[in-house]
Amino acid sequence: MIVRGFKKSIPYAILTIVTLPIIIFYGWLFVSSFATGTEGLKPLGFTLHNWRFLTQPLPHMPSVWRITFNTLVFASVVTIAEVSISAAAGYGISRLKFPGRKTFLGLTLVLHAFPSVTLLIAIFFILYTLHLYDRLIGVIMVKVALDLPFGIWIMKGFFDTISWDIEMSALIDGCSRLRAWIQIVLPLIRPGIAALSIFCFLSGWSEFLMPYIFLTSFNNWTLSVMLKRIIGDFRFLDYGLLTSVGLFYMFPVLLFYAFTQQYLLSIYTGGVKGGA
Amino acid sequence: MSPATILIVLFFFLPVIVTIWISMTDMSVATFGNYKLIGFANYARMIRSQWTPKILKNTAFYVTATLCFFNVGMALFLSLLTTQYIDKKSATLFRTLWLLPRITPSVIYALLWIYATENPPYGILNQLLTPFGVEPRNWMMKAPWVVIILANGFVGASFGMIIFTSAIESILPDYLMAAKVDGASTLQTIRYIILPMIKWPILFVLSYQTLSLLASYEYILLLTNGGPGFYTTEVWSLYAFHRALSNYFGNVQFGYGAALAAVLVVIGIIVSVIYLRVFKFGELVAEPKIEVL
Numbered sequence: 001m002i003v004r005g006f007k008k009s010i011p012y013a014i015l016t017i018v019t020l021p022i023i024i025f026y027g028w029l030f031v032s033s034f035a036t037g038t039e040g041l042k043p044l045g046f047t048l049h050n051w052r053f054l055t056q057p058l059p060h061m062p063s064v065w066r067i068t069f070n071t072l073v074f075a076s077v078v079t080i081a082e083v084s085i086s087a088a089a090g091y092g093i094s095r096l097k098f099p100g101r102k103t104f105l106g107l108t109l110v111l112h113a114f115p116s117v118t119l120l121i122a123i124f125f126i127l128y129t130l131h132l133y134d135r136l137i138g139v140i141m142v143k144v145a146l147d148l149p150f151g152i153w154i155m156k157g158f159f160d161t162i163s164w165d166i167e168m169s170a171l172i173d174g175c176s177r178l179r180a181w182i183q184i185v186l187p188l189i190r191p192g193i194a195a196l197s198i199f200c201f202l203s204g205w206s207e208f209l210m211p212y213i214f215l216t217s218f219n220n221w222t223l224s225v226m227l228k229r230i231i232g233d234f235r236f237l238d239y240g241l242l243t244s245v246g247l248f249y250m251f252p253v254l255l256f257y258a259f260t261q262q263y264l265l266s267i268y269t270g271g272v273k274g275g276a
Numbered sequence: 277m278s279p280a281t282i283l284i285v286l287f288f289f290l291p292v293i294v295t296i297w298i299s300m301t302d303m304s305v306a307t308f309g310n311y312k313l314i315g316f317a318n319y320a321r322m323i324r325s326q327w328t329p330k331i332l333k334n335t336a337f338y339v340t341a342t343l344c345f346f347n348v349g350m351a352l353f354l355s356l357l358t359t360q361y362i363d364k365k366s367a368t369l370f371r372t373l374w375l376l377p378r379i380t381p382s383v384i385y386a387l388l389w390i391y392a393t394e395n396p397p398y399g400i401l402n403q404l405l406t407p408f409g410v411e412p413r414n415w416m417m418k419a420p421w422v423v424i425i426l427a428n429g430f431v432g433a434s435f436g437m438i439i440f441t442s443a444i445e446s447i448l449p450d451y452l453m454a455a456k457v458d459g460a461s462t463l464q465t466i467r468y469i470i471l472p473m474i475k476w477p478i479l480f481v482l483s484y485q486t487l488s489l490l491a492s493y494e495y496i497l498l499l500t501n502g503g504p505g506f507y508t509t510e511v512w513s514l515y516a517f518h519r520a521l522s523n524y525f526g527n528v529q530f531g532y533g534a535a536l537a538a539v540l541v542v543i544g545i546i547v548s549v550i551y552l553r554v555f556k557f558g559e560l561v562a563e564p565k566i567e568v569l
Contacts, residue, residue, distance in 0.1 A: 011357050011361035011362050012362055012366065014357065015354075015357055015358070015362065015366075015370050018350070018353075018354075019370055019373050019374065021392075021426075021430065022373050022374065022376055022377065022430065023373065024392075024400060024404075025388040025389075025392060025400070026376065026388070028388070028391065028392075028400060029384070029388060032391075038398070039398060039403070085283070104281075107284075111284065111288055111548075118295075118491050118513065118516070118537050118540040118541050118544060119288070119291035119292065119295065119537075119541065120517070120521070120537075121295060121298070121516065121517075121520040121521060121530065121533050121534050121537050122290070122291035122292070122293075122294035122295040122298060122534065122537075123291050124520075124521060125294055125298060125530065126290060126291065126294060141283065144283060145283035145284060145288065146288075148283060148284060149284070202379065205381070206379075206380075206381035206382065208381065208382045208383055208494060208498075209494050209497075213521055223381075224381055224382070224383045227381075227383045227384065227387070228383050228498070231383070231386075231387060231390070239391055239398070242387055243387070246383075246384040246387055249381060249383075249384060250380060250381060250384050253379060253380065253381065257375075257376075257379050261372065261375075
């Protein structure tokens with residue numbers, strides 16, 4: 001019996017060991033933000049001083065609230081734009097026959113697989129020419145555009161799962177196509193819309209490269225850019241400050257993650273884009 | 277539909293063309309206003325450059341190692357362990373933990389690794405390994421590749437893990453039951469039933485992740501920025517980025533950077549078209565059933 005119990009616990013032990021770095025790292029993130037300093041994992045003393053950035057701006061930095069506001073605007077606008085455009089385009093691809101449909105769908109698929117970060121150099125040039133460089137709206141457009149193929153693809157998947165009969169009967173009863181879409185089909189894929197919205201919001205909230213490259217003036221930064229600048233300025237100095245800003249930045253992500261994991265999983269299974 | 281088309285044209289098609297066009301010019305900070313077309317000179321320079329072989333080697337190493345050990349290897353390992361060996365509740369817990377790095381904003385994630393690999397008395401790695409007789413050191417400086425591959429791998433593994441897990445869970449229980457009745461051990465079941473049945477998902481993850489690893493440089497940029505020293509961990513995409521957008525040497529060369537990026541763009545287009553063919557594209561574009569508008 002003992003041998004059996006032992007044998008059974010081996011997989012747990014192995015999993016725990018390989019997962020250990022994750023547990024330790026995030027544990028440290030939390031501990032360090034409330035500590036006067038840490039040596040390895042050992043906190044040296046308790047303090048709230050690290051959280052001073054909430055009430056007063058850091059030297060050479062804009063106020064954190066302004067940056068949070070930027071990030072919030074960025075993430076929200078990206079979400080609204082991407083979800084509504086994807087829902088319309090996804091429905092079109094799933095249900096309507098129009099000239100070029102096959103091409104459009106094929107392109108969406110190719111672009112979905114295509115690594116869009118390679119295009120950033122050219123996009124820099126385009127934004128510069130359009131006078132959208134260093135403006136939040138420009139970065140929002142780029143972000144929405146680069147994530148669209150993914151969004152359209154996910155939305156198409158959700159529309160495909162809805163039975164034709166429901167829509168057909170609405171149409172036969174004299175409902176217009178648009179009304180059928182808004183009143184019958186959209187409510188049916190509410191979970192899909194919710195999932196895509198959460199995904200877009202988190203992805204917008206976390207986005208680093210695009211704001212980092214395309215937003216230079218400091219009032220336009222998002223939290224990720226600000227954190228990167230603090231790492232650049234304070235490196236090897238103030239981990240307490242870094243971790244508390246980090247935790248502040250990550251808090252909404254953790255919150256969303258804890259409560260909406262099932263939604264997110266449904267998106268990832270649909271095939272997520274990018275990331276190493 | 278039309279906003280989608282406009283945005284996609286503006287930020288996908290146009291950039292592809294612009295990338296190739298800029299790569300034919302000598303555009304840089306000095307010549308931004310009056311650049312001129314120079315044909316394939318940038319490409320010739322790329323082939324002649326003394327750094328090209330080194331960066332190619334780095335890229336190949338980075339992609340292969342991360343892919344084998346983590347994005348496919350660890351992913352497979354995790355999904356097999358969590359589906360075959362342990363109970364459902366703990367399985368969910370472990371999967372949740374492994375998804376955490378993916379969901380974490382990249383800057384924070386990089387910060388965790390920067391601290392963990394820090395000099396003594398700070399770094400977590402040193403603190404944990406010293407009792408086992410490992411010399412304390414700054415891991416980011418002394419073993420940059422190990423850190424980069426680990427950091428990327430912990431993010432990358434979750435993608436394969438999710439795909440494989442759902443593939444394994446959708447295998448009909450009858451097959452597994454039949455194997456059990458015939459007296460197969462769990463290992464044999466994995467080897468002869470599960471692995472052959474999830475062959476396609478494995479191939480899918482392999483090709484998809486090759487492409488995204490090839491083009492990704494976000495984490496390397498945040499961790500080592502290509503260093504320490506000269507191009508130690510510089511990969512192709514990061515090199516393009518440095519040349520074109522980051523004034524690393526004070527001279528931003530859009531033309532040369534665009535030429536470097538154009539290579540990746542072309543590879544990206546070819547590979548994505550190929551694997552859409554392989555993964556049964558035809559089925560996905562079946563005609564819709566309702567024709568009335």
